[in-house]
Amino acid sequence: xxxxxxxxxxxxxxxxxxxxxxxxxxxxxxxxxxxxxxxxxxxxxxxxxxxxxxxxxxxxxxxxxxxxxxxxxxxxxxxxxxxxxxxxxxxxxxxxxxx
Numbered sequence: 001x002x003x004x005x006x007x008x009x010x011x012x013x014x015x016x017x018x019x020x021x022x023x024x025x026x027x028x029x030x031x032x033x034x035x036x037x038x039x040x041x042x043x044x045x046x047x048x049x050x051x052x053x054x055x056x057x058x059x060x061x062x063x064x065x066x067x068x069x070x071x072x073x074x075x076x077x078x079x080x081x082x083x084x085x086x087x088x089x090x091x092x093x094x095x096x097x098x099x
Contacts, residue, residue, distance in 0.1 A: 029059070031072050032082040038070075039063050048074075051086065060086070067095040 029036045036059070038044040043064035048057040051071055059072040059080055072080035085092035 027078050029072075029078055029080060031080040036061065036072065036080065036083070039066075062095070066092075068092050069095065 038061060045062045047060050049060055050056060051058050051060065056074055058074060061070045061072070061083070062068075063070060069086040070083040071086050072083045074080055087093060
């Protein structure tokens with residue numbers, strides 16, 4: 001599972017270095033029929049990556065509060081399954097910050 005956390009962190013770091021792109025209109029993403037939201041204070045860095053190795057990209061949403069990462073399995077057409085915390089050794093992984 002440690003490798004999964006390292007892969008997720010690599011995705012988060014690498015996507016911040018990507019070149020400028022054109023974005024379409026915003027779309028409210030849902031998980032299990034409810035809007036995907038982040039914990040207070042609301043800072044997040046969403047990206048996509050194949051965390052579980054099944055060939056499908058999950059939505060990864062980093063949470064500012066506690067440095068946790070929520071994973072949403074992609075169901076297609078901007079819909080996602082209910083999120084779960086990325087885990088290491090059976091506990092939610094925490095990415096230490098510099099704040």
